[in-house]
Amino acid sequence: MAAEVASVVAAFGALSTADQDKVREALLHGDKGNAAVDNAGAKPRGKIQAMSAEVVDSNPYSRLMALQRMGIVANYQDIRSFTVAIVGMGGVGSVAAEMLTRCGIGRLLLYDYDTVELANMNRLFFRPEHVGMTKTDAAAKTLAEINPDVELESFTSNITTVDGFEGFVRSLTQAPLGFQAEPPLPGGPVRGKGSRVDLVLSCVDNYEARMTINQACNELGQPWMESGVSEDAVSGHIQLLLPGETACFACVPPLVVASGIDERTLKREGVCAASLPTTMGMVAGLLVQNSLKYLLRFGTVSRYLGYNALADFFPTMEMRPNVQCDNAACRARQAEYAALAPEREAAARAAQAAAAAVEEPQVVHADNEWGIAVEEGDGEGAAAGGSGQQSGSTEAAPALPDGIQYLMAKRDEVDESTLAELAVGRTDTSLDDLQKQLDALNSGP
């Protein structure tokens, strides 16, 4: 090692640990002195101002922008205007963060309080060199190296504490010092009240943290997606939660909680849950694919999608809100959603009329000089199948189809009758009735 190098390393070694972190930060992000000239491949690239579809080896976005040319996504570059919060940097959250980073998402908020261990190496993303770092630091470092265009904010905190919950809600609504909140995309996905985040992804491994996210999102009216992998590592699920519109996480509680067992008593000394990089990667893939479809408005956004790895079975279902949900914020969002039904119906009629109007000129024969047209149907088919449409699965499904299990249900602890009792079916109540029921509930003490 040259004397100059040794002297800088020694000067570094003499610093306090906190100062060493600051130096490391300065050298990694931002001002790197004269650095980074040669070694074309290894040097970090500068930020790219606008996504380009140009087909050259040096363009990291050419194969994403090709989605537009192929007619899959109408406006891929809109992805840069979205902010996504990922809670939990485990086997699902870290891979979801990497996928969104490589897709060129605008901003990511990352939450975890844990540190990387060798026992995490059976899942993708973290590498042995990260052992001992906090998961948020290791993730932010790796993601910044992969794609410097993505704005990253990391929060090393436990959201399930009282302070943690307040900090979590604050982070969703207020940009921290030195950061600026992206304005919502006009016509884009709905954000929660005062929220600077387009979508929250829950990638946590316990009930308490899920209920915390549920509470924050219900209070804000914030759309979010939940994900989970079973303790035996061979099944998982994702679920879209739109406060007031779909079931919240408390509407259909996991059975272990419904039956009054504290989940902490289930974790025994010296026993750990199984996990596989395949199942975790699959669930992250399903979650981010559904997020891309939701944010960029293409394909069918699944409301609930399960994965049974042993049978390669992928059940879907619809989960409607429980009018008797324990969560007051959920009931308030349900009332708001019901009250807006006339507006939604009017908007749907207008959109249908607009689609029919756009459709019409295409029905006219190109070489028909009299403008005579044979109309086929009313254009509804085209409107329903277009790539710009976004809709959940609308088929009625039994509340708990074959192959679907509650995340923490134990075969030995839960009997069939409890399962049937807690199942939430399709509500046939009219919106007016629902409103009356909610008003009655809200007028109570």
Add this chain to the structure above:
Amino acid sequence: MAAEVASVVAAFGALSTADQDKVREALLHGDKGNAAVDNAGAKPRGKIQAMSAEVVDSNPYSRLMALQRMGIVANYQDIRSFTVAIVGMGGVGSVAAEMLTRCGIGRLLLYDYDTVELANMNRLFFRPEHVGMTKTDAAAKTLAEINPDVELESFTSNITTVDGFEGFVRSLTQAPLGFQAEPPLPGGPVRGKGSRVDLVLSCVDNYEARMTINQACNELGQPWMESGVSEDAVSGHIQLLLPGETACFACVPPLVVASGIDERTLKREGVCAASLPTTMGMVAGLLVQNSLKYLLRFGTVSRYLGYNALADFFPTMEMRPNVQCDNAACRARQAEYAALAPEREAAARAAQAAAAAVEEPQVVHADNEWGIAVEEGDGEGAAAGGSGQQSGSTEAAPALPDGIQYLMAKRDEVDESTLAELAVGRTDTSLDDLQKQLDALNSGP
């Protein structure tokens, strides 16, 4: 920024670019002055002699070995005796390699001839620091860092050339200098004739390379799995190919080839296919999950599993061999498979009898001193449902169910009648008839 921090950053800025790289390297990996000593995890770990189920943070296998305790896999540690060859280190192959590495597979053979570009950064695995390296070198380096227990061999060659094909077959049958072939696991998956590989995974992006792998595997009788992602990035598939038993890749050729179009003419200047890290990651997950089920004999091994990302639809089907397949090696394997039918049936009967015998003592009441037993059925239920069973889906499916497309089919170039003409249905011919037909074909000029 404190004065000490600023002074170190300034000293760093004054260095030459090469020296800055050295300092950065020193601070990031390895000797970090006084700081590095306690950061135990950052130094590479040594090889681990035997997989342990011990639940400690430093055990990279605890959550994989937990699959045994949870009753999912009978012998997880057998994974160390398997050798898997992965052809193609693109968006699917590189992630498949990482998953198998983190699962602790015994040996991986990696094949590719391409180099890493920034345009590959929209898929998982490769990082900007790898740009300019061959994909095999970058993959081998990263995988060795992630899990030094996995034996890696990398082959930087194009298997579709004449020399490349010979080298490919040689690499499957002969261990290179300095390497030793693992013996096949007794009672484990069948290897091809003279093969040292338990499973070949095809993760290539073109027809020619798939046909090359098909030829090699048909000649050896080598089990393999094929994978693919569509050019519009929103669908993919995996397929298990057991020479003689299932359709080979030439039995049902992709329509673009069947209709006589050279696929190279389809690639236009300045146009590239779309790709997404989600779809690629999902297909890698499906592929490696199916590989784990095949190698470790648990769950249902899918013969064909499709993924339609727009609709979250996962079609499965059975693909039987085409008795008129163009590929002579496929027809020879079909004849061998047919000839062994009596042996397979005898073995199945013996296994069933053995399972029934094992089952019997459990039927006897534990506290029944006279040994009186009530037998329920013949033990078949237990034999069929056990986790040690391995079977493909046996349902007859239409040759091309809804939602399944040939990999390279183009909506504009292929008509429905061609599709119907080329479809291979279930063969109702008896095994004797099949044998006679094949004898007739083989006795020709």
